[in-house]
Ligand SMILES: Nc1ncnc2c1ncn2[C@@H]1O[C@H](COP(=O)(O)OP(=O)(O)O)[C@@H](O)[C@H]1O
Ligand SMILES: Cc1ncc(C[n+]2csc(CCOP(=O)(O)OP(=O)(O)O)c2C)c(N)n1
């Protein structure tokens with residue numbers, strides 16, 4: 001749905017900021033706890049956490065960058081929260097509290113915004129986190145950007161880095177073709193991340209947002225490289241459909257499309273991958289795939305060795321995938 005309106009009575013400047021805040025409180029419903037833990041004061045007042053570590057993250061949702069008119073307003077609202085939940089999942093954490101900063105034109109449709117908030121509120125209830133407050137700010141007509149900051153907690157957060165020679169590389173779910181729908185309808189892998197964080201085998205974890213080709217290199221310690229068996233990469237049906245249109249290999253889509261919101265993680269060397277996968281299958285319905293392993297990188301020969309290679313040692317899709325402010329050559 002298109003977020004902006006020509007109607008004089010459906011726009012934000014028909015009601016003004018104070019009424020907008022009252023509406024936001026109504027739209028958020030039970031996802032916004034009672035004052036002063038929820039909306040209404042200079043800050044929200046939160047109870048102390050129960051677990052050892054606090055986790056703090058934010059992500060934004062920008063019109064024409066992260067969603068367009070093919071998304072419903074409620075999908076857009078849920079997506080903003082789920083993008084943040086996916087980061088908490090990637091640490092093995094539990095989400096707690098969120099604040100939301102909204103910056104948009106006065107021509108934003110009230111109907112659209114109400115559905116944005118109810119979509120987000122429903123998602124917050126589903127995943128057990130609160131929307132405790134936020135901020136609104138007027139921007140140019142036709143613009144919409146929202147940033148959500150999410151606080152979570154974990155006893156044993158899992159970092160991105162921490163691999164060793166011979167360690168296995170895994171991905172949950174399947175990858176690629178997200179623009180065909182998955183970028184809106186994904187489920188953040190919270191239970192999966194929490195389960196993985198408690199396993200003794202786990203060394204490192206992150207979520208895949210920019211595509212395997214951008215994100216996997218972020219996990220590889222110096223001196224090591226990821227050796228991936230391309231035939232094992234979990235290519236999604238959407239990646240195959242995208243490949244039909246683009247004429248490119250489906251596995252390239254799996255590596256570079258991004259917004260998979262799946263977990264990418266590394267387990268220690270010497271484990272039995274079949275046993276690990278069987279333990280996962282007892283808990284979760286979607287697939288888990290070991291795609292390759294870490295090995296020592298060849299000594300640099302002029303340039304740094306590739307971070308991600310195929311079974312033949314050739315580099316895989318280096319530099320491709322999603323990047324904001326990509327350098328134009
Ligand atoms: N504008 C910013 N100010 C401060 N830190 C930032 C900013 N943008 C990104 N970072 C930090 O850079 C690191 C890498 O970010 P990135 O790889 O983009 O994470 P993700 O893809 O999960 O959002 C993170 O620690 C993030 O908090
Ligand atoms: C209209 C639109 N264009 C393009 C995309 C594809 N896309 C947008 S952002 C992105 C990558 C992930 O977003 P980013 O802001 O980098 O998230 P982060 O890595 O910080 O979690 C992709 C693949 C989309 N979902 N919608």
Ligand SMILES: [Mg+2]
Nearest residue numbers: 209210322324
């Ligand atoms: Mg990114």
